Amino acid sequence: xxxxxxxxxxxxxxxxxxxxxxxxxxxxxxxxxxxxxxxxxxxxxxxxxxxxxxxxxxxxxxxxxxxxxxxxxxxxxxxxxxxxxxxxxxxxxxxxxxxxxxxxxxxxxxxxxxxxxxxxxxxxxxxxxxxxxxxxxxxxxxxxxxxxxxxxxxxxxxxxxxxxxxxxxxxxxxxxxxxxxxxxxxxxxxxxxxxxxxxxxxxxxxxxxxxxxxxxxxxxxxxxxxxxxxxxxxxxxxxxxxxxxxx
Amino acid sequence: xxxxxxxxxxxxxxxxxxxxxxxxxxxxxxxxxxxxxxxxxxxxxxxxxxxxxxxxxxxxxxxxxxxxxxxxxxxxxxxxxxxxxxxxxxxxxxxxxxxxxxxxxxxxxxxxxxxxxxxxxxxxxxxxxxxxxxxxxxxxxxxxxxxxxxxxxxxxxxxxxxxxxxxxxxxxxxxxxxxxxxxxxxxxxxxxxxxxxxxxxxxxxxxxxxxxxxxxxxxxxxxxxxxxxxxxxxxxxxxxxxxxxxxxxxxxxxxxxxxxxxxxxxxxxxxxxxxxxxxxxxxxxxxxxxxxxxxxxxxxxxxxxxxxxxxxxxxxxxxxxxxxxxxx
Numbered sequence: 001x002x003x004x005x006x007x008x009x010x011x012x013x014x015x016x017x018x019x020x021x022x023x024x025x026x027x028x029x030x031x032x033x034x035x036x037x038x039x040x041x042x043x044x045x046x047x048x049x050x051x052x053x054x055x056x057x058x059x060x061x062x063x064x065x066x067x068x069x070x071x072x073x074x075x076x077x078x079x080x081x082x083x084x085x086x087x088x089x090x091x092x093x094x095x096x097x098x099x100x101x102x103x104x105x106x107x108x109x110x111x112x113x114x115x116x117x118x119x120x121x122x123x124x125x126x127x128x129x130x131x132x133x134x135x136x137x138x139x140x141x142x143x144x145x146x147x148x149x150x151x152x153x154x155x156x157x158x159x160x161x162x163x164x165x166x167x168x169x170x171x172x173x174x175x176x177x178x179x180x181x182x183x184x185x186x187x188x189x190x191x192x193x194x195x196x197x198x199x200x201x202x203x204x205x206x207x208x209x210x211x212x213x214x215x216x217x218x219x220x221x222x223x224x225x226x227x228x229x230x231x232x233x234x235x236x237x238x239x240x241x242x243x244x245x246x247x
Numbered sequence: 248x249x250x251x252x253x254x255x256x257x258x259x260x261x262x263x264x265x266x267x268x269x270x271x272x273x274x275x276x277x278x279x280x281x282x283x284x285x286x287x288x289x290x291x292x293x294x295x296x297x298x299x300x301x302x303x304x305x306x307x308x309x310x311x312x313x314x315x316x317x318x319x320x321x322x323x324x325x326x327x328x329x330x331x332x333x334x335x336x337x338x339x340x341x342x343x344x345x346x347x348x349x350x351x352x353x354x355x356x357x358x359x360x361x362x363x364x365x366x367x368x369x370x371x372x373x374x375x376x377x378x379x380x381x382x383x384x385x386x387x388x389x390x391x392x393x394x395x396x397x398x399x400x401x402x403x404x405x406x407x408x409x410x411x412x413x414x415x416x417x418x419x420x421x422x423x424x425x426x427x428x429x430x431x432x433x434x435x436x437x438x439x440x441x442x443x444x445x446x447x448x449x450x451x452x453x454x455x456x457x458x459x460x461x462x463x464x465x466x467x468x469x470x471x472x473x474x475x476x477x478x479x480x481x482x483x484x485x486x487x488x489x490x491x492x493x494x495x496x497x498x499x500x501x502x503x504x505x506x507x508x509x510x511x512x513x514x515x516x517x518x519x520x521x522x523x524x525x526x527x528x529x530x531x532x533x534x535x536x537x538x539x540x541x542x543x544x545x546x547x548x549x550x551x552x553x554x555x556x557x558x559x560x561x562x563x564x565x566x567x568x569x570x571x572x573x574x575x
Binding site: 051053074078082089090091092093094098101102105106107115116146163 | 432435438441443444446449499556
């Protein structure tokens with residue numbers, strides 16, 4: 001099977017210090033790929049390099065066989081890469097439904113045709129389905145900024161799926177959420193992965209979540225790949241236990 | 248639209264139609280002047296309130312629109328050609344002014360646009376061969392439509408009202424389209440907007456260009472309304488005043504410009520009874536508004552709702568705490 005994402009020898013330095021050094025990995029279609037590592041190990045730098053937020057010093061990123069190194073976040077989104085951020089990034093003054101609509105509207109028609117398009121760009125039923133799937137129907141017409149942190153987190157994740165991306169990169173989807181919601185996010189991501197066959201790359205500190213959700217996991221330590229393997233292989237890797245899990 | 252809002256809108260429209268015939272000529276003139284600023288600040292509200300760009304150069308577009316129309320009228324070109332030309336010219340210049348916004352934001356962008364305003368004002372003042380300089384351009388005639396003269400002040404007021412309504416409807420449609428959401432996304436979180444495929448560069452430029460086109464239309468109406476153009480209404484101070492109108496009315500509220508322009512244009516006239524103190528009274532009113540209503544006058548219902556929600560949340564917390572104390 002051809003990988004959907006190929007990251008080859010990505011490196012990024014800040015003031016002479018390697019934040020990410022020679023990182024390579026591949027993600028297969030439909031795979032949930034986890035990235036773990038202690039704070040400062042370069043996970044977010046690597047993520048932002050893939051997503052066009054920062055330019056890597058060297059290396060390349062291939063998505064569906066196309067070299068996309070240095071592409072802007074807009075271009076990457078248009079080619080089918082969705083993302084979420086470590087911190088909440090909903091549009092607080094828009095309703096939940098509008099947050100979902102705006103997340104996919106630029107994939108409909110042209111700039112000029114969108115002036116004459118209906119407000120929901122014809123995406124209303126799709127947004128409503130996703131709202132139901134995320135169990136947000138009771139807050140559909142509320143402003144996102146007025147919701148609880150957990151609800152906003154769900155909106156944030158749902159937005160990344162509105163444009164039917166081939167791959168979604170999720171940066172700490174469980175950061176700051178209660179244990180009950182962690183289970184709910186895990187259930188939703190598994191369901192979306194099954195129904196849409198899209199691939200995920202997930203950065204997360206919650207080990208139980210990552211081990212339960214991901215098909216394979218990459219361990220990043222001091223900007224370098226320490227190990228890649230299935231959750232069982234990672235659990236059994238003595239180097240990982242010593243360097244990251246600390247036991 | 249909620250029923251009470253629709254009723255309020257219809258009442259306001261009725262007032263705008265019915266009251267002016269009972270006003271003295273200065274009252275009609277002031278109402279027309281207010282409508283011109285409503286149109287101009289509708290555009291600025293798009294740039295500032297919806298798209299979140301800091302622009303202090305709006306009076307320059309008002310000036311470009313006014314002088315374009317005035318000059319064209321003086322050389323015998325019809326107002327009906329002058330109005331769209333003024334809008335197109337302002338759209339293009341607004342597009343160019345949008346480019347600094349792609350590089351700088353917040354106060355730095357505000358200063359860049361302020362510099363642009365000053366440059367335009369200097370051109371208007373110094374290029375006497377074209378603009379009449381400080382002597383201005385006089386004898387600007389009001390247009391006719393299908394042989395019907397709009398020269399009468401009251402008739403011209405109704406003409407401006409029709410243009411304001413048409414431009415208001417166009418803006419309403421624009422904001423209800425996906426563009427409206429894209430502008431709001433650009434204002435609230437440009438990084439997230441880009442990650443969703445929203446081309447923030449294009450929407451930034453368009454917010455400036457469309458906002459400028461509205462000011463161009465306002466300027467094109469201002470010239471035949473005043474019938475004399477000099478550089479005074481287009482200074483940097485005028486831009487600051489227009490920005491104030493948007494903020495006082497409520498940036499990002501569709502009807503904010505109606506209220507804001509009333510505060511900026513009509514209120515100083517109402518306060519003239521205070522004679523030498525009227526500017527002080529105006530300044531103090533604006534100061535108090537900014538202190539207690541930083542989101543503008545139209546934010547009052549939202550503020551009341553937020554306070555009610557906060558009160559309900561406090562009451563719910565209190566009830567939970569007291570029931571857990573009883574259990575303990």
